Amino acid sequence: MKNRNYFVAIATILALSPEVNATELSDQLASRTRYYPSATDSYYSYYKYAPIYSGYYTSNSRNGYSSWYYPGSNAGVTTRTVSTTVNGITVTKVYTTHNGRTTVRTTYAPAVNKPIVNKPTPIANKPVVDTPTQPVIDANPIMDPPVQPIVDNKPITDTQPNPITDNKPVIESPIDDTRPVIIRPTTPVNLHPEPVAVGVPNVGIRWNDRSRGYNIDDPNNKQNVKLTGEGVKVGILDSGFKNYLMQDDILKKFGNRAVIIETGRTAPASATHGIEVAEMVGGGNSRNGVASKSTLLLADITKTTNAGTGLSATAPIYYDLWNRGARIFNQSYGIPKPLTYFNNNRNSSYYYLHQFDGNVLQFYKDKVKEGGLFVWAAGNNRGDLDPSLQAGLPHYEADLEKGWISVVAVATRTNQGLGNFEWSNLLPYSQAGVAKNWTVTAMGDYIFNLGGRNIIASGSSFAAPAVTGTAALVKQKYPWMDGNLIKQSILSTATDIGAPGVDDVYGWGLLNIEKATNGPARFGKRLALADNVTVNIPNGSYEFSNNINGDAGLVKNGQGELILSGASTFEGDTTLNEGAVTINGKKYVSKVNVSPSGTLVVNNTTLENGVNNEGTVVNQGYSTIKRAYVASAQSTLVSDLGSNLNVKGEVDLNGSTLSLAAVKEGKAQYVTQKGLSMSAITSDSAIKGNFAAIETSGLLTATAEKTNENEVKATVSRKNVATALESSFSALDNQIEGNNGSTNATNDEFAQQAATLQNSIANINTQSVVLDSLSGQIYASAQALTFENSETVNKDLSNRLVMLGTLDNVGETAGV
Incomplete structure (x- = not known):
């Protein structure tokens, strides 16, 4: 038995509370309270907060499930079976009552319609026999007499043809060229098609992004990421961290990176849910862990009363985690009812605030404003079109959306399919619904090893921590990012699946860890919840390497540098208040406003809109501004020997400064006393104004003058x-x-x-x-x-x- 692996199939919602008869529970809820599961003792119900997961295990029979916490026996058992068929799918529920406790097992099977088969009537086919015929023999063949050749003894005389005389000139009718020539457009041929990634699915859930494929061994696309989350602290609120049977596993999986917080709570001895969740966030010795060197602050929030066992966080627990440095929080639990089951009517029994401790809700509000990020499992009910109340809470509390992520899980279609991670075998659990704007999707099925046993776990409980681990990686790379910017990076880089765009099932799409760690791929008003994406970099240099689209603008604060190396097609303005923005991409659509303390650096870039320069613009290479370049008298244009700035629109130099360097392609150049000349700026229109001052560095001197109305030429020479x-x-x-x-x-x-x-x-x-x-x-x-x-x-x-x-x-x- 010691060498035998047990596979534990963990799927759909099973509360950590004792199982109860479904009819009895319904009666209790109707008669004793209308508040579903509550967060306060006065409204405590049987279901409390349930982890978004359930556990079953099997020994001899694949379908011989018994309760995760309450193994059953066969003595005194009564069984009731209910089957219903909807849209060709038969749902069978088996209610088993043992010692007054009822468990429910649900199976799904398609309705089978046997085809009508008509037995064929046998046809007796007799073979056709042809009687051979005798050949016809002609004993007297007809002989043709020989043909004499024809001989012509007369010579052939060529006759001369009469010459053709055409006395009439050829007159061509004039061509009517007064009508326009219409050239009908043809479909252009793309000579540089986008490469198609390996493994792009063509069956199963619709896959809309051909730049990424699906890898069954790497469903969240993390294998090429070198980040580890080192230095980032993550708060995990769950169960089982003080389980004495699991201490060896905790040490093996997390080492000294796991800090178990004393909460006064203890889960049953068999509880392992929190350990599996923590492994997804930061397990260090398995392929599941995303941020393998992050610090994990583990808080057991199990609560047991006479009414049942569940998960319930308190404000003191949250504050303890925050004070220890956690800014990212994972919550793989929730009320097993969609958020639309509740409402915002204070007089209603289903008022959503009845489900929350007021102090906890205030903590959420305060810490989202301070940059916190809360990641929630959406739920495991395949019939729910919306997530759980907690995951969808910004639907009622809009200010929380900036720091809130709901995670939908895609998982195997049936329990019988557990372990088959093919894309065609996956379907979503609880869907994005009204929470789609803050929802991302991730794989929900994983293999764990606990106590020497192999376990297959399924649910949004395990999809959520994959996103939480990704948030830790993004925080490591961009330590100045708040929860809102981390969220924007994760959601905007997700792979589009399902209906194109942000949809009601999968939200922004499937988690793409590698792309998320390269910064946002969209500056959007819906995602930023503002007209602009504000980036505050106190110091240092950081790069966003994704292509960035969207309808919002960019505001750059702080003395640090932001490098944009992808194509930037976002439509809002760029406001450079402080520090530097370096554009390495070939295209930049946004209009740029450079403040006195800001520096814009362009490298062989085409700026589709204008530039207003009140600070410093550095041109490296041959760059183009398709609209106006307007400089203030206090601004500076920096150029070098290998650069030229061409402006298609208006140019107004307005007595600004030109700074020149004897540099070409990043290398210092020797300048003779005679000097070198270059075009500092050219324009398709007449240039207004001139440079009032010319600056150089080193042992150089420089002059600049208009050679014509469209060009300013500079000459650099050395000093004595x-x-x-x-x-x-x-x-x-x-x-x-x-x-x-x-x-x-x-x-x-x-x-x-x-x-x-x-x-x-x-x-x-x-x-x-x-x-x-x-x-x-x-x-x-x-x-x-x-x-x-x-x-x-x-x-x-x-x-x-x-x-x-x-x-x-x-x-x-x-x-x-």
């Missing part, structure tokens, strides 16, 4: 190094002499570098070597080298002085 160096030393002289011959902390390094140069051998070749040994470039502008900018001066003098050919013939005392 000796003159630049003397200017720097003169500034140092004035500072030291004005400080009674001493230096201070801010310019001491500068003075030490200058002293090294002065005390070198008084030979110009040696001095050139000394100068060349200093790393980097010196900024020779006298204004830039004043000691109001001494920090910059110190750094620049320690950098390399390159290309010192102008020091020739200056003399041994140059710069001393």
Whole structure:
């Protein structure tokens, strides 16, 4: 028996509460209370909060189910069978009563209509026998006499034809070209079709995205993701974490990453539901775990009373998890009734708030505003067109939607099909319904190993933590994201299945872990619940590599950099308040407004709309603005030797600044004294205004002028190094002499570098070597080298002085 594996099939809703007779429960609900399962002791019912899962196990017979918590016996058993057939599907419910306790087993089978078969009447077929005929022999054949050849002894004489004389000219009728020539359009041939992924399903639930296939061994598409969730804390509210029989499994699966929170609650000894859920979020030694190095804060919320056993969270438990650092919460439980079973009528027995502890609901509201994310299992009732009340709560409490995700599970069609993960064998449990805008779908069937036994678990209980683990990966990659942005990344990147678009069954579609970890794929008003997607990056550089569409705009805050490397076709405006937005994609549809503290960087990009520049625009490569470029007097356009900005619309330079660098394709270029010329900006229309200032870096100088009304050309050349160096030393002289011959902390390094140069051998070749040994470039502008900018001066003098050919013939005392 020790070596024998038991497969535990876990499917559909079975509450952790004791099983009760269905008729008895209905009577109790009707007579004693109209509140279904409640969150308070005063309204506590038999079902309380049930985990979105049920467990059965089988020993000898595939269909010999017994209760997960209450194994039955055969003594004193009564059985009642009820069968109904709807739309060709026969539903059989077997009610078994043992010692006053009733269990229900449901099976599904298609109605079978036997075809009418007519027995064929045998036909006696006699073979046809042909009598052979005698050949006809002609004894006197007819002989034709020989034919004499015809001989023509007369020679052949060629006759000359009479010449044809045409005295009339050929007159062609004139062509009527006054009518337009109509060219009928033809279907264009796509010379670059989108590649089709391997494994795109063509049977089963409709699959609308040909860029991703379905992998039976990787249904949520995570195998190529290198992120682990390290450093991210996830709160898991469930059962069984203090199960003494499972402690070895907990240690094996999670190690010291699992922190079991003391809640004062204890589940029955056989409870393992929470361990399976936690493995989906962050199991470290199985293919189930999504965020394999995340920290798991495990809270047992089992509650047992005389009325039954269920799951019920409290505000203190939630606050404990939040204070320990959890910002992402997994809830794989819920009331086994769809949210539309309840209403928002305060006078109704089915008022939705009767089902909630007011303090818990307030916690949800407060923490969603503070960036929390709550992930819920939708439910396991295949007949429900809407999710459970908790998963669909934003239907009644709209402010929760920003930090709320409902997860629909696709799972095997029948219990008999458990273990068959083919796409054609999957159907959804409880559907998205009115919660579709905050719903994503994930696989609901997985294989676990607990206590040495193999277990097949099925339900949205296990789909939800796959999404929770994905949220932890996104949080690891983009630590500045709040719950709303994490949710947008997960939902907008889901693979479209079912009816095209966001539908009533699967919501946004099937979870795509790999794509979700590359940032959002849509900036949409419905998803953002605002006109713009606001991104606040305090520091650092982060990349969104997906193509991004949608009807919303982008607001960039914070000093960090956001890199957009996909095609950006979202239609709202881009407002760059702080930091940088770098566009590496070839197409950018949004109109861009650059604020004084913002920097826009474009790399060989076509901007479909205009740019209003009050800050800095950096053009790297050949970029195009199809509409207007309007600069303020305080703005700067940065360009280099290998770049040109072409504007199709209006250009107004308005006395702005042009900054030029001797760089091409990312590499510094040597510039002669004669200099290099380039087009800084060109336009299809007349350019208004001009640049009021030209800035350069290093030992360079630059000029810019309009060569014609459509072009501004810039010329960059090098400065005389000796003159630049003397200017720097003169500034140092004035500072030291004005400080009674001493230096201070801010310019001491500068003075030490200058002293090294002065005390070198008084030979110009040696001095050139000394100068060349200093790393980097010196900024020779006298204004830039004043000691109001001494920090910059110190750094620049320690950098390399390159290309010192102008020091020739200056003399041994140059710069001393």
